[in-house]
Amino acid sequence: MLKEKVKALLVEAFEEYGSLFLVDLSFKGNNEITVVIDGDEGVTVQDCINVSRKVEHNLDREEEDFSLEVMSSGATEPLINxxxxxxxxxxxxxxxxxxxxxxxxxxxxxxxxxxxxxxxxxxxxxxxxxxxxxxxxxxxxxxxxxxxxxxxxx
Missing domain, CATH: 2.30.30.100 (SH3 type barrels.)
Incomplete structure (x- = not known):
């Protein structure tokens, strides 16, 4: 359930911030969520904050505990998308x-x-x-x- 909700919230975030897009999304066993983003004009710290807030503020920690990390794709990382x-x-x-x-x-x-x-x-x-x-x-x-x-x- 958490995975589907996060994916839906990311779709909303990328619709709102049109120059950003998803590079990678991973979930680890204890609800550690890692989101890697990139942007047509690069990614700022504020972009990471905006995407993080879009996801985090729409999930209920009372329902399911999680950790969320949103980061930009590194300059030395392979191109995926x-x-x-x-x-x-x-x-x-x-x-x-x-x-x-x-x-x-x-x-x-x-x-x-x-x-x-x-x-x-x-x-x-x-x-x-x-x-x-x-x-x-x-x-x-x-x-x-x-x-x-x-x-x-x-």
């Missing part, structure tokens, strides 16, 4: 594919079932010695992605 990919267009991603290969490139496009990465690569010249820089692009199916993370630049 397609909406996370969309908000990161224009940023570099490290993508590990199901076949074990890895690609690092600029996320240039997100479509219904695919993403497009582009990068520059040095390849041997067709004639003569040396290498030349060429532009590469690959369209990758979401099904082929094992894990994708935003590459943080300092």
């Amino acid at each position: 397609k909406r996370q990919y969309k908000k990161n267009v224009g940023r570099d991603l490290d993508v590990k594919l199901q076949d074990g290969s890895k690609i690092t490139g600029l996320l240039t496009k997100v479509e219904e079932n695919t993403i497009t990465l582009s990068w520059k690569e040095r390849v041997p010249k067709e004639v003569g010695k040396g290498k030349v820089t060429v532009d590469k692009e690959e369209i990758i199916s979401f099904d082929a992605i094992e894990q994708a993370k935003v590459k943080i630049k300092f």
